[in-house]
Amino acid sequence: MSLREILARNMRRVRAERGISQEELAHRAKLNRNYVGMIEREEHAATVDTIDQLASALGVSPMDLLDPDAATR
Numbered sequence: 001m002s003l004r005e006i007l008a009r010n011m012r013r014v015r016a017e018r019g020i021s022q023e024e025l026a027h028r029a030k031l032n033r034n035y036v037g038m039i040e041r042e043e044h045a046a047t048v049d050t051i052d053q054l055a056s057a058l059g060v061s062p063m064d065l066l067d068p069d070a071a072t073r
Contacts, residue, residue: 001068004042007051009071011040014058028057 015025022040026033031053038044039054046054048062055062064070 001071002042003066004045006068006071007046007065008040008042010065010067011036011054011058013070013073014060014064018058025054025057029053 011025015022020028022036023033025031026036029036029050031050035044036054039046039050051062051065055065058065
């Protein structure tokens with residue numbers, strides 16, 4: 001599984017657990033909603049700074065978003 005896929009799966013899972021939309025996540029992370037969608041669809045590779053912003057907005061560590069074991073749950 002690629003890092004893009006791991007990040008996308010973990011973002012969707014955590015976002016769903018928190019009950020927030022892509023739009024809300026984008027707002028909390030100070031990112032564009034379309035950009036968040038592109039990351040979740042594996043169309044764009046996120047920078048480490050963006051991963052940090054997303055993790056903070058989701059209330060998890062950046063490593064949680066890159067955990068391959070969590071992506072298979």
